[in-house]
Amino acid sequence: MKSVPKLIRRFVGIMLLSSLLLIILNFALLGIYTLNQAPNGSPWITAQEVADDLSENENGYVLSEDMALELQNTNVWAVFIENATMKVVWQTDNLPETVPMTYTVSDIANLTRGYIDGYPTFTGEAENGLAVLGYPKESFWKHMWPSWDYNFIASLPKTILSVLAINIASIFTIYMIANSKLLKSVKPIVSGIQALSTNEEVHIREKGLLSELAVNINKTSDILQTQSRQLRKRETARANWIAGVSHDIRTPLSMVMGYAGQLENDVQLSEDNRQKAAVIVRQSKRMRNLINDLNLASKLEYNMQPLNPERQNLIAIVRQVVVDFINMNLDEKYTIEWETDEELTSCTANVDKDLMKRAVSNLIQNSMNHNEQGCHIFVRVKVEDNICTVIVSDDGVGATDEQIEKLNNTPHYMVCDEKTTEQRHGLGLLIVKQIIFAHSGKMRIKHSEHGGFEVDLSLPNGVFDGTGLSAVG
Incomplete structure (x- = not known):
């Protein structure tokens, strides 16, 4: 059941990643939204520009046309309070009637940090007075008492992280509670699918979200x-x-x-x-x-043939089969040659002796059956990489590349000759393959180096004597 924890980890990973991306997206949107709140610059800067732009002549104070047009486009009114008299000595045409024309020091302090009759006001200092800009009501929110406890500011990063951790934990808890039923339903489903692959009988409770x-x-x-x-x-x-x-x-x-x-x-x-x-x-x-x-x-095929594996010398088994064939007074057109290296005296493995003799006999008989004109049959046992291989080959008619490909890759060998009704390389090779597979070995069919047909039988876990190789298992 390794897949269920993996599925849970995937769900949790997706949840955490989604939370992180959501937080980043919220901060980004907040920053974009904040920047878009003042596309024309800070009203404090505009108020200072008005104060700097006002000039005095014989008729009083005058504001340039560009600055006046900017104030008009943003629906902002403005006054200029003279230092000496604390009275309004200049004003715009759209000045509301409720705006006072004289001020005290406390009035100046209040309008600087707050409002005049609900209009958010911003000030700009001039050499002999104060320029005051009034923006439309509810266009800006001004913090009237901008003072903070020092300890609060100092611990603000820790507070933010704590709140963020609490939020993530809350989201995780809600997520797990909401998906607990789903995860509870997934586990038997996964177990059932795994059991199906092994051909086990499966019965899952037909309840829950995945019923x-x-x-x-x-x-x-x-x-x-x-x-x-x-x-x-x-x-x-x-x-x-x-x-x-x-x-x-x-x-x-x-x-x-x-x-x-x-x-x-x-x-x-x-x-x-x-x-x-x-x-x-x-x-x-x-x-x-x-x-x-x-x-x-x-x-x-149906595992009905009892195997009696014992530690046997394969060289002795194969040699005995060859001797038995020679003693059968073979037709002169068939000859069997023993090509095993004389220095290789023993190659042992756990095999059923009778079945192995049957396999080698079938291969020799196969060469005779399919070479009616006669052939030389070569039998050899060799050792490579602690694997013992029995090789039976001939110099007869052999087989085509296509036929060999079919023989190596089809589950049966009922291959019929195109010109006769007799089977070629048929049931005998199937039995050889089944015997070798029953011994956890390998069978390979190929062209013989002598120009005919060859079958190699490889068996694992051999013990090799007389060659300098160490014993295996």
Whole structure:
């Protein structure tokens, strides 16, 4: 269940990242919004510019046209209070009637930090007076008492961080509470999916936020279990059928072989009839071997063939097979050569001796069956990287690249010759492959260096003596 904690970490990571990005976005928007509040500059600067722009002549104080136009466009009124008289000696045309015309020192202090009749006011100092600008009501908010406790300012960073931590913790708590039901529903779903991959029977409670998904997983599990049971029944029936047919054919086949053998040896028959009887005997033996091979292949496929692995010397096993073939009085057109290095005296591995002999015998017989014109068969055992490999090759007709590719990559070897009805490299190679795989080995088919067909059988965990290699397991 490593995926559920990973999913939780992913949710938490997304939540924290979202919170961080949201905070950054809020600060950015706040900064942009704050900057957009005063696109024409600070009103204090504007008030000082008005104070500097006012000039006095014989008719009184005069403001330049540009500055007057700027005040008019922003709907700002202005007055100029003279220092000597504390009276308004200049004003704009849009001055409200409620604005006083004379002031005291306390009035000046109040309007500097506050308002006049609700109008936010800003001041600019001149040499002989004070320029006062009044902006529209509710256009600015002025802090009337701008004083802060020192300890508050000093601890402000810590306070901000504490508030931020509390906010993140609160968001995390809310997030986990809101998603706890989802996470609780995810765990059995993940367990169910993992169980489906191993063909286990699955039943998930069909409740919660993912109840619909749980229903579908349960249905999928039921379908897979039904298919698995049907498949086992079919495979068992097939294995039983093969075993039954093999058993039922053996008795009549033995009678056919017996009577045909008698006819073959009957001197009273003509030579032509005796040859026909000999053909019947050969084909009957071929049928018997085919039935035995089919039965063995079925047992190996369904793990019904008992394996009796023991520490065996593969060189001795393979050499014995070669000797047995030579003692069979082979036709002169077939020769078997033993090419194993004489210095290699032992190559041991845990194998079933009878099955290994069967595998090597099938390979030698395969070379004979598919080279009716005759061939030389080469048998060799070699050691490389603590792996023992049995090699059986010939210099016969061989096979094409396409055929070898199919033989190496198809699950069965029922490959028929294009011009005959006989199988080429068929059930015998399938049995060899099953035997080697049952021993956790590897089988490789390729072109022989002698120009024909070659099969390599590699077995692991060998113990090699006489070569200077150390023993393995």
